[in-house]
Amino acid sequence: MPVTADVPAVALDGVSFAYRGGPRVLEDVSLEVERGAFLGIAGPNGGGKTTLLRLVLGLERPTAGQVRLFGGAPQSRGAPRVGYVSQRAQLASATPVTVREVVEAGRLSVRGPFGPLRAEDRAVVARTIERVGLADRAGAPLRTLSGGMQQRAFIARALAAEPALLALDEPTTGVDAESQESLAALLAELRTELGVTILYVSHEFGAVEHVVSRLLLVRGRIVFDGAPADLPAVWHDPSHAH
Incomplete structure (x- = not known):
């Protein structure tokens, strides 16, 4: 499947998800991510950010709603390749x-x-x-x-x-602050040089706040979606998001 400029890298329409026998982890999430974006996905532990990433990658199936990756179903035959650095x-x-x-x-x-x-x-x-x-x-x-x-x-x-898309789940866990900054700079360079769309999941986003083009805060649903500079001060610690 060719990657065309007019198709979003990621599109979620009314997506909800619950693990078997449990409460819903995500509720009615709709989202489009443009090609070439560097999207930070932050939120408290248990807020659903890793589940959101796994739905995008086709590692989980939504309980309701639809997920599209470059216009097709995740992991469909002929779909653009995805690079994944797991937690x-x-x-x-x-x-x-x-x-x-x-x-x-x-x-x-x-x-x-x-x-x-x-x-x-x-x-x-x-x-x-x-x-x-x-x-x-x-x-x-x-x-x-x-x-x-x-x-x-x-x-x-x-x-x-x-x-065509690089997904990273908590890539700086256990890594010192200097290495976190270095990884953030590396990812920004890769985005510029390769045009790859980057999804970066973290429980905190200080290391990449200055390089991401867009930030999501996830707590069961999307509670913020925009430029990091527009994030209300009370939410700079995702555990305070309401």
Whole structure:
């Protein structure tokens, strides 16, 4: 499916969701996200922000309403590729996998799981590793990198699929403040250079507040949608959103 400029990257129409046997986590959410946006999605724990992301990616199905990704159903055949950095992305600390091997895994959605990497795949992997600032650590075991550098490797793995949309769920959990700022700057550069649409979920948004183009606060429904500068002061701590 080609990505056309007049179709939103993400569209939700009257979406509600409840896990089986539980109360509704999201209620009547309608939303359009333009192509090329850097959307921050914040809110308190349990407010539904990760569920919203999972619905967009097709990892959950709405209880009511409709989700469209680049005009089609999420994960439909021929849909534009999506890069996903899941919450607390990590590998077992004893695993000797290198940064390059982690990023090479991101090519599976492009080339399939069988056969060796082609020259084109290797070029994409090398270019992606360089883009996230890890060229000098490509052969290093992932476990030897700092938390912030590991997150860069996982972002590179997602980018290796050459996605139209990059989704990140709490990518800075457990990462120091300096690394959070560095990751925010990296994502802003990727958006500019690649034109990729970015969805960035976090329980707090201080690190990316100055680089996101739009911010959602989610607490069962959307309680704020706009520029970060327009956010009422009482809501800068999402746990105070009402």
